[in-house]
Amino acid sequence: MSAGADYVTVSPVFLTVSKPGYGPALGTDGLARIVARVAGPVIALGGVTAANAASCRAAGAQGVAVMGEVMRAADRGPRWRPFCIEICRS
Numbered sequence: 001m002s003a004g005a006d007y008v009t010v011s012p013v014f015l016t017v018s019k020p021g022y023g024p025a026l027g028t029d030g031l032a033r034i035v036a037r038v039a040g041p042v043i044a045l046g047g048v049t050a051a052n053a054a055s056c057r058a059a060g061a062q063g064v065a066v067m068g069e070v071m072r073a074a075d076r077g078p079r080w081r082p083f084c085i086e087i088c089r090s
Contacts, residue, residue, distance in 0.1 A: 001040040009065065010034050012046025013056060018068035019046060028059040035060035 001008070015025045025047065026034070035042045041062035048056060048064045056064050 001038065005040070007041040007043055007062070008034075008038050009043045009045050010061070011044075013044045014047025014049075014052060016047035016068060018071075022046070028055050031056060031061060032059040 010026065010031055012019055012022055012025050013027065013031050016022070031042070031044055042060065043063050043065050044056035044059075044061040045065040045067070047068075048066050049069055053064045053066075
């Protein structure tokens, strides 16, 4: 943040097939530890699904970024709705 970044992306929070070998999943505990040390918004990335997006927000992430789950869907439009519902609930 001190170098002028607007936000920090933390990845991988969960295991992901999009980035095999990228590193061990941090989990929501690891995400929370990073959020506590960063002075600005943190975006959770890596293995984020509609089922776990709210847990990222509960760990303190300002938001989530989703790639694989939506990109692998045959019809991408309907894949966004569950994310929006879960994120708005959190």
